[in-house]
Amino acid sequence: MNLLTKPLFYLLAFIFFIIVYFLVKKYADKKIGDNPYLNDPKIKEVINNPKLFKEKISNLMITNSEGNEVKINRILDNGKELQF
């Protein structure tokens, strides 16, 4: 007996794929949530650790027009210096 010769096998395989699709979709919706970026390990690490976030902002490096990475002394927004 070879399964490939049975039409029922193809029907069952198709139903299996459909079930897999819907189950995975439902799982992904639940697992990922509204903002998939919050599941990113790098982002998760920072948002769960305020000290790390402060450190990242404090040690901000920007590449200037000469190609050198410069450390930012302070950040001004709306006329005020941002403090973290």
Place this chain on the structure above:
Amino acid sequence: MNIGKFNPFSGMNTSGMINNFLIIFIVGVIGLIIGGITFFLVKKKKETKIPKQTIIWWEDFADKQIQLGMDKAVEIVHPGTRLRAFYIKAKDMWLPRFTNSVQPGLYYVTLTKQRELVNWVPTSLSEDMSRMGIKYDHTDMLWASENLREFIKRNYRDKSIKWWQAYQHVITTVVFLIFLTICMAVVLYMMRGIVGDIGSVTETLSQAIKTMETCKPTSGVIPA
């Protein structure tokens, strides 16, 4: 029963079973692939729904601002707090969420000579010029603009206007003249018979007058 020749799968088609197990295994693997692709697509779809913030970097360089580049960031709200931040995934860079946007989702940030990051919005140029006391007039610019438009019109045919639209006045005049000529020709053709009739009537009338002049009155009032 010979124990040495005992085969528990005797009477079973073992090669067929192995084939079937292999087929089911392949179906399972395809199911896994479908699941993986579905998960990836759902994630990508959700990522595209998150609005991206554009940050344009500038630098104060030699008394003017030059553009350094552009980055796409996502806004991250720290759970349980009101703290919002921008995250640039391509550079793994965290930034505070800037307040002033040029338009929704577009931020200008300048790196000053003092190594400060400044979020800014370009103000009205007219207002700045008025505040600086610069006298300026738009007349010259408007004149130049109009002059240029006319120059282009003169030297290049305007493709947006069809030829019959461009010459519609001439075409209307020509059609009107042709129509008038035809009308005049028809009227003159019809008048030809009338003019011929008028000639015979005139002749008859002149004969009648001559007859009246030669005729002696036999009754009525005789003029003195």
